Amino acid sequence: MLEGYRITGRRAAEISASIEGAVGEGALRPGELLPSMRELADRLGVNPNTVASAYRTLRERGVIETAGRRGSRVRPKPATTARDAVRVEVPRGVRDLSDGNPDPALLPPLAEAFAAAAEQGDREPVLYGHAPVEPGLARFARAGLDADGIPDGPVTVTSGALDAMERVLAAHLRQGDAVAVEDPGWGSALDLVPALGLRTVPVGVDDEGPLPDDVRRALAGGARALIVTDRAQNPTGAALSAARARALRAVLADHPETLLIEDDHGHHIVDLPLHPLAGPTRSWAFVRSAAKAYGPDLRLAVLTGDAVTLDRVRGRQRLGPGWVSRTVQRAVLRLWTGGAVDPAVVAAQYGRRRDALVGALARQGITAHGRSGMNVWVPVPDETGAVARLLHAGWAVAPGARFRMGTPPGIRVTVSTLTADDIGPLSEAIGAAIGPEAGEPRTYA
DSSP: OOSSOOOOOSSHHHHHHHHHHHHHHTSSOTTOBOOOHHHHHHHHTSOHHHHHHHHHHHHHTTSEEEOGGGOEEEOSSOTTSOGGGSOOOOOTTOEEOOSOOOOGGGSOOOHHHHHHHHHHHHHSOOOTTSOSSOHHHHHHHHHHHHHTTOOOOOEEEESSHHHHHHHHHHHHOOTTOEEEEEESOOHHHHHHHHHTTOEEEEEEEETTEEOHHHHHHHHHTTOOEEEEEOSSOTTTOOOOOHHHHHHHHHHHHTOTTOEEEEEOTTTTTOOSOOOOOOSSSSEEEEEEESHHHHOGGGOOEEEEEOHHHHHHHHHHHHHTTOSOOHHHHHHHHHHHHTTOSOHHHHHHHHHHHHHHHHHHHHTTTOOOBOSSTTEEEEEOSOHHHHHHHHHHTTEEOEEGGGTOSSSOOEEEEEOTTOOHHHHHHHHHHHHHHHOGGGGSOOOOO
């Protein structure tokens, strides 16, 4: 126990920081047993209640777990260890289908839009005290939100979807509050929640989105916020149907104090209609990212929501980065208004690749999921073995551990760069990697 590491601190915050720092640095390893609360209190010369408070904070942050008389241990996958670290190293010559990136061939050229934005910047320099949001971008984005049925609200711009989520959560919640999240779901969001000192409450997902009964239980159990991906859910490809959206809005209507965050990162890469949830709760936020359709390096997302939420986000933003570059905003506006991307063509390309892989797997008796977006989720009986065997066969896929909490094992295949000639060999490789149990239908909900 604690081979050579000495926990320090006199206050609960200092003790928890000492332990969490050691976990992040690797000085305390996953599964390592911590001293009992009384033992550590004696060592540090503090009240046992102080240690109990520190351990409680660490449990809420997902750093440790407690099993009654068996004591407290560092979690096997502590929250301080980013899920992005749960990945495979892709050797030379292996096809990388693990990274979740869009197809570069479907991204628009940026040079002309940025040159025009830079010329505008020369004529109209943006200085301290100027508006943080490009007026034309705000108007154009708001018109698109109106057309999609998003309630009226102010618009701001953040450095991507995750930045928006972090600012909205921090604007409303306090350490220890619970957040209902999709399981499986976006690994970065699953990391973000405990990193903010919040607790994750998993809710199951099927092809039509979060399961209403799971959401109802989470909110009834005290979850103060709900994060939902409306379309192109990562990793499963789920997309909210009209019926599922109605059911979820009914659940939210029973819990109007819930903070609702909707992520529409599938904007302009999905041909399914948007069925937003905003409306039943007092506090809400809707974020629309440019990353998947226009390029991850743009680092731009449009955020709207209720007036209180947006005021808090903009207030904190002023004290941090101040604003997202107006030059970038102007370039994105030109891309959006100039038709740099044909959403129907992009959605059709990704759709053909997803459908081809899901269909080829189905012919082998393998259940796979990919209703929208650029990923296919394949439930597997042995996740580690499947990833290793596929790597040996020349295909790198993402381990499901990056995206799941309580759901069964799976692998995520990014179809962005697949060709028609890839489908047969890849599906056969997946069938061989899964083994004879592949014929048993499995779901991820």
